[in-house]
Amino acid sequence: MRTSIATVCLSGTLTQKLHACAEAGFDGVEIFEPDLVAAPESPEEIAALAGRLGLSLDLYQPFRDAEGVSVEAFDAVLRRARAKFRLMARLGIDTMLVCSNVATATVDDDEHSAAQLRRLGEEAAPYGVRLAFEALAWGRYVDDYRRAWRIAELAGHPGVGVCLDSFHILSRGHDPSAIEAIPGEKIFFLQLADAPALTMDVLSWSRHHRLFPGEGAFDLARFVGHVLAAGYGGPLSLEVFNDTFRQTDVLRTAQQAKRSLRWLEDQVARSGGAVSLPGGPERLPDVDPPRGFDFVEVKAEDAGEVDTLLRQLGFTFRGRHRSKPVRLWAHGPARVVCNENLAREWPPTLAAVGFEVADPKAATQRAGELKAPPVFRRTYAGEQPLPAFRAPDGTEVFLAGEPEWVAEFESDGAEVPPEDPVLTGIDHVNLAQPWQAFDEAVLFYGSVLGLRSAGSQDVAAPTGLVRSQVIRSADGAVRLALNVAPPAYDDPRGFPQHVAFASSDVMLAARAARARGLRWLPIPGNYYDDLAARFDLPASLVEEMRELGVLYDRDENGDFLHFYTETAGSVFFEVTQRRGGYDGYGAPNAAVRLAAQHQRDQRLSRR
Known part of the structure; x- marks a missing residue:
C-alpha cells in the first residue's frame, strides 16, 4: 500500500524532512502548515523538491475553526480558506484537512455546520481541492467521527468527505466498526498514530505522547481493517505528535516510522477478510518468536x-x-x-x-x-x-x-x-x-x-x-x-x-x-x-x-x-x-x- 507521513512527526527543516522521508521509502507526505510557514523556500520550490525526490504531496493541514461559527464570523473563515486554496494550488496539493472547531464554535447544529462545509466545498472546487473533515477528540461540539461523517453527508458536496484519525477515535474509546458504514470514496484521508495507555486529558495525551504503530496500546490492525473494508484506497499516513521524535535524528525517525507501517501492514494482512485485495496490505515472512x-x-x-x-x-x-x-x-x-x-x-x-x-x-x-x-x-x-x-x-x-x-x-x-x-x-x-x-x-x-x-x-x-x-x-x-x-x-x-x-x-x-x-x-x-x-x-x-x-x-x-x-x-x-x-x-x-x-x-x- 502507499505510505505517507505528516512532516510534524519529524525534526529538522521542511527540506530536511522531505529528504529523510524519501530516503526512508515513503511515497508521500502531509505538509504541516507551520513547517511551510517557517520554510525559506517558496511553495513552488517545495513542490519541485518533492517531485525530484519522488514524493507526492498528499494533504495540507490543518485548517482550523471552520464550522459551527456565526454567519458574521464565517466571512473571515472564507477569506482564510481562499488564501489557503491558492497556496495549495501552488503546492499541487488537492486535499485539505479541516478540523472540527475547538475554539470559535458557537452553534451546536449539524445542519449549520454542514451548510458551512458545503460553502467551503464550493469555494474549493475551482482549485481542485477536496475537504477532509476530521472530528478532533477535544472538539467543542464535534468530537466523534460518526458525527463528523453525518455532517459531511449532510453537506452533500462531492468535495466534502472525512478524514479518519486513529488517535481521535481510539483515545475516546469510540467503536471503529461503524467506519464500514461510510462509503469508501467519502473517506478522503486516513491518519494513524498509536499511543500508550494513559489516564490524562486527551489534548495533552495527543500533543505529547502519540507513538508510531506497534509502540503503544491501540489495536490499529483492527482499526485499519475497518477502514479498508469500507473501501478506502488512499495511503496509510502517520500523524504523530511526540516530544522525543521532534528532537531525534530526522532520518532515523523516518526509518522508524516506515518500519512501523510495514509492521502494521503485515498485521492488517493477517486479519484477512475484506482487506485481502489487490494492492492491499502485504504480509511479512512468517516467523515464530524466538524459542x-x-x-x-x-x-x-x-x-x-x-x-x-x-x-x-x-x-x-x-x-x-x-x-x-x-x-x-x-x-x-x-x-x-x-x-x-x-x-x-x-x-x-x-x-x-x-x-x-x-x-x-x-x-x-x-x-x-x-x-x-x-x-x-x-x-x-x-x-x-x-x-x-x-x-x-x-x-x-x-x-x-x-x-x-x-x-x-x-x-x-x-x-x-x-x-x-x-x-x-x-x-x-x-x-x-x-x-x-x-x-x-x-x-x-x-x-x-x-x-x-x-x-x-x-x-x-x-x-x-x-x-x-x-x-x-x-x-x-x-x-x-x-x-x-x-x-x-x-x-x-x-x-x-x-x-x-x-x-x-x-x-x-x-x-x-x-x-x-x-x-x-x-x-x-x-x-x-x-x-x-x-x-x-x-x-x-x-x-x-x-x-x-x-x-x-x-x-x-x-x-x-x-x-x-x-x-x-x-x-x-x-x-x-x-x-x-x-x-x-x-x-x-x-x-x-x-x-x-x-x-x-x-x-x-x-x-
Missing part, C-alpha cells in the same frame, strides 16, 4: 572481572575461539561469550544477544524487509555464519538455529561441565536504552522478532525514576526488560544492564557461589525486616536469605527468589527461581537493588 536465548555477549578490553563472576556462579570455561579473541563460558544451557576483539578502552558491556529461532533464513528475510540494520562480523571457512542486526540502542541481535557455532571454540583448557547443573538457562536479559531510542526499541523487538509488549512501570532509583518495559514471547521463553536511566544518571560506564539466569534451586546456587568467593550485591537489613512483616515466611528462611543476599517476591500464582552479583563495568548478573506460576520479575525489589548499586558506586568513587 529461547542462544547466548549473551559481554564485550570488554579486559573481561577478566566478568570471567571471575561467571566462575563464581558455577560457569565452566568451554574454550577460546579458533580465530578471534573470544572466550565461551557455559553452565547447562546458559552460555556467555566474553569478547575482547576490537574492544579497546571498553569497560565490560552487554553488547550482543543471540536468539534461537526455528527458521533463521525466514527470520533474516523478515528483518531485512523491516530495514533492520545488518551487522557484519568476519566469518572464516568452516565457521557458522550467524545473521545479525543492530537494535536501536546498538545491541547486536544474532539469529541462530542449532548452536553449531559452539564447536568453533577450541577445547584446550576447557573444563568439565557439572553433571547436575543448578542453572537451567537464561531467564531474561535487561537492556539499558537511551531515552531517545526507547519507543523505537519496543517497535524493533516487536516487529523484527515477533515479541510482544508486556507490563511497563516506573521504578524509583536514588537518581530519579527508571522507566521499564518488558518485551517477551507468549510462552515466556524469551523475556527482555528495556530500561531508561533517569536524566540525572551520569556514570560514564553507562546505566547497568544484566543477564538473569534461571535456577532450579536459588538457595543452593547462592550457597555454592558464596563458597567460590562471590561477593553479591549487599542488601540492607531493613529489607529483610520488611520481608518478614509482609510475608508469612519461616524465620529461618528469612535469616538464610539475609545471610546470602537473596530477595523474595510473591503473587497470586507463585513466588520468586533471586540474588544479584556486584557490577563489573556496566554489567551484573542475577540468579532467579520461579516457583508455581509466578510470571513477574521481582518488581518490588527493583528499587532496593538500584539503591544498593548506587550506594556501592558512591563508596567506590570515594576511594
Whole structure:
C-alpha cells in the first residue's frame, strides 16, 4: 500500500524532512502548515523538491475553526480558506484537512455546520481541492467521527468527505466498526498514530505522547481493517505528535516510522477478510518468536572481572575461539561469550544477544524487509555464519538455529561441565536504552522478532525514576526488560544492564557461589525486616536469605527468589527461581537493588 507521513512527526527543516522521508521509502507526505510557514523556500520550490525526490504531496493541514461559527464570523473563515486554496494550488496539493472547531464554535447544529462545509466545498472546487473533515477528540461540539461523517453527508458536496484519525477515535474509546458504514470514496484521508495507555486529558495525551504503530496500546490492525473494508484506497499516513521524535535524528525517525507501517501492514494482512485485495496490505515472512536465548555477549578490553563472576556462579570455561579473541563460558544451557576483539578502552558491556529461532533464513528475510540494520562480523571457512542486526540502542541481535557455532571454540583448557547443573538457562536479559531510542526499541523487538509488549512501570532509583518495559514471547521463553536511566544518571560506564539466569534451586546456587568467593550485591537489613512483616515466611528462611543476599517476591500464582552479583563495568548478573506460576520479575525489589548499586558506586568513587 502507499505510505505517507505528516512532516510534524519529524525534526529538522521542511527540506530536511522531505529528504529523510524519501530516503526512508515513503511515497508521500502531509505538509504541516507551520513547517511551510517557517520554510525559506517558496511553495513552488517545495513542490519541485518533492517531485525530484519522488514524493507526492498528499494533504495540507490543518485548517482550523471552520464550522459551527456565526454567519458574521464565517466571512473571515472564507477569506482564510481562499488564501489557503491558492497556496495549495501552488503546492499541487488537492486535499485539505479541516478540523472540527475547538475554539470559535458557537452553534451546536449539524445542519449549520454542514451548510458551512458545503460553502467551503464550493469555494474549493475551482482549485481542485477536496475537504477532509476530521472530528478532533477535544472538539467543542464535534468530537466523534460518526458525527463528523453525518455532517459531511449532510453537506452533500462531492468535495466534502472525512478524514479518519486513529488517535481521535481510539483515545475516546469510540467503536471503529461503524467506519464500514461510510462509503469508501467519502473517506478522503486516513491518519494513524498509536499511543500508550494513559489516564490524562486527551489534548495533552495527543500533543505529547502519540507513538508510531506497534509502540503503544491501540489495536490499529483492527482499526485499519475497518477502514479498508469500507473501501478506502488512499495511503496509510502517520500523524504523530511526540516530544522525543521532534528532537531525534530526522532520518532515523523516518526509518522508524516506515518500519512501523510495514509492521502494521503485515498485521492488517493477517486479519484477512475484506482487506485481502489487490494492492492491499502485504504480509511479512512468517516467523515464530524466538524459542529461547542462544547466548549473551559481554564485550570488554579486559573481561577478566566478568570471567571471575561467571566462575563464581558455577560457569565452566568451554574454550577460546579458533580465530578471534573470544572466550565461551557455559553452565547447562546458559552460555556467555566474553569478547575482547576490537574492544579497546571498553569497560565490560552487554553488547550482543543471540536468539534461537526455528527458521533463521525466514527470520533474516523478515528483518531485512523491516530495514533492520545488518551487522557484519568476519566469518572464516568452516565457521557458522550467524545473521545479525543492530537494535536501536546498538545491541547486536544474532539469529541462530542449532548452536553449531559452539564447536568453533577450541577445547584446550576447557573444563568439565557439572553433571547436575543448578542453572537451567537464561531467564531474561535487561537492556539499558537511551531515552531517545526507547519507543523505537519496543517497535524493533516487536516487529523484527515477533515479541510482544508486556507490563511497563516506573521504578524509583536514588537518581530519579527508571522507566521499564518488558518485551517477551507468549510462552515466556524469551523475556527482555528495556530500561531508561533517569536524566540525572551520569556514570560514564553507562546505566547497568544484566543477564538473569534461571535456577532450579536459588538457595543452593547462592550457597555454592558464596563458597567460590562471590561477593553479591549487599542488601540492607531493613529489607529483610520488611520481608518478614509482609510475608508469612519461616524465620529461618528469612535469616538464610539475609545471610546470602537473596530477595523474595510473591503473587497470586507463585513466588520468586533471586540474588544479584556486584557490577563489573556496566554489567551484573542475577540468579532467579520461579516457583508455581509466578510470571513477574521481582518488581518490588527493583528499587532496593538500584539503591544498593548506587550506594556501592558512591563508596567506590570515594576511594
